[in-house]
Amino acid sequence: MSRADALPAGALAGPAGTPRRERGADRGAWAIAAAPLLAALTALFAVFLTGFDGRSAMPPDVAARFYGFFLDRYPLFAFALVYGLVRILAAMLAPGPASVARRLVGGCIGLALVLGLSLHPTFGGLVLRAGFGTGSGAFLNGTPMAIAYTLGAGAAAGLFGLATGLGARLAGRPGPALGGGRWRRVGRALRGWIAGFLALWFAAAVIGLARDAGFGPWPRRPLDARDLVVAAGLLTLAALPHVVLVAARRRPSRRPG
16 A cells, blocks of 8 residues: 555544543443442342341341331342442542532532432332332222333332432533534433433333342342342343443544544
């Protein structure tokens, strides 16, 4: 190939360090996106290794708030809560234009919002109560069980997503790109919200099926190896669409030329 033929190819390639920087940015985006799932799986392994269950010593007030119907019926929500909290922490620590003050204040508000909606008045908070109330109400009114369950999962996902999304935004997560006209920006924002809601809706539907998938009676007894495998598989399957979505949002846009 002649030097004249090689010149345009070199020009299109851009600076020598650009591909390396793009690969580094991609890895950073995936690390930020996957951190909450890794934290949830780490919490699951910690529960398995320590044998933590309902008989473990806990302050009476904490035990009264933590144990009950919703933990028994939806045990994997305990690890989904870890996912939501670490999602906000990841937004606080991720690179971006937000100031340190905004990250600290907004992050604390976001964490308090997720904890409040998930644990008040007891475990599950308004999140699981909204899902259970919506699903059971629909079923009692003659809706088929599968549709009622789906509606309940959507209600829980909407409230949980509102808390985590708003918390991450307050903690410094960048908003939609500012390029284009006003309606284009609105459209991008709506697509992002809808995609995030659908990903969390899928996640809520998956983790709600833990007992049906063979997950044991934890916290009434410690986790065994089978429970660990089932829970890890369900958590990974549930979170994967949201992880991919967050990574795609954070990947730098590539412009030709």
